[in-house]
């Protein structure tokens with residue numbers, strides 16, 4: 001049995017495995033510019049974030065109907081359950097779909113259908129986090145937020161993703177203010193490729209409660225002090241960092257140094273279909289590369305549930321935390 005954990009940094013569109021992409025393409029009468037799943041998988045060689053995003057957005061062409069989104073989320077939950085994920089807070093990118101003429105309601109209803117069934121079918125509790133594409137305009141984010149208004153009861157938080165450098169968090173101040181006014185939680189990708197200054201902005205301008213990645217935090221000791229003081233969680237994604245060449249080798253990952261500095265670090269998968277592994281695979285990778293012992297892994301799992309947006313159900317959080325403490329490593 002795998003270590004129980006929460007997944008807090010997972011793009012549902014990044015769980016689109018090549019085989020499912022071809023199956024959805026066939027169902028929708030869409031042709032892909034690859035002969036088969038193996039050829040597509042061979043294209044998964046990235047030089048930076050943008051080179052990944054280009055393929056990530058292109059492949060979304062197969063996601064068109066409510067059933068497509070439901071099947072995508074159901075396939076993810078099945079893989080996640082096998083890897084010990086008990087709770088998942090899942091990003092989606094509405095603008096990547098509405099730009100192709102897919103209604104935002106189709107996206108949210110399809111995902112929600114699979115997530116609602118997920119508790120029974122896969123034993124996983126879930127939340128949805130709506131992300132804005134930071135390389136689109138601030139107005140586009142505002143328009144997206146307005147379009148999502150009828151569905152806000154299904155969304156727990158807003159996030160910010162896509163091409164980071166040149167698109168600082170402060171660009172999205174207004175839409176984050178609106179989200180907060182509607183009672184939504186706030187997170188943002190920051191410090192993946194971008195500088196520590198972007199992490200400060202995410203905290204001070206957008207009011208985020210968690211930083212997605214925050215990989216470059218250690219470059220700024222004052223920032224580390226702030227993150228430690230306020231117990232701001234970082235949702236790290238080790239395999240992603242290697243595949244997108246934010247770090248050269250997994251052995252160079254700053255996770256251990258971050259834990260030693262007192263940061264509330266968590267381990268997550270980002271875009272598992274593209275980066276070589278789901279949540280448990282990321283735990284396995286850092287365990288092997290950084291020589292983490294069992295109690296450090298247990299601490300990472302504990303952090304994941306402490307960082308989860310489970311304030312509305314503290315009994316559930318307590319149950320998950322008890323599972324972590326009772327876990328016996330083999």
Ligand code: HPA
Pocket residue numbers: 011014049056161162163189192240270271
């Ligand atoms: O790793 C990522 N970084 C930024 N945006 C993203 N959108 C999907 N994955 C990512």
Ligand SMILES: [Zn+2]
Pocket residue numbers: 009010011161189212270
């Ligand atoms: Zn991400």
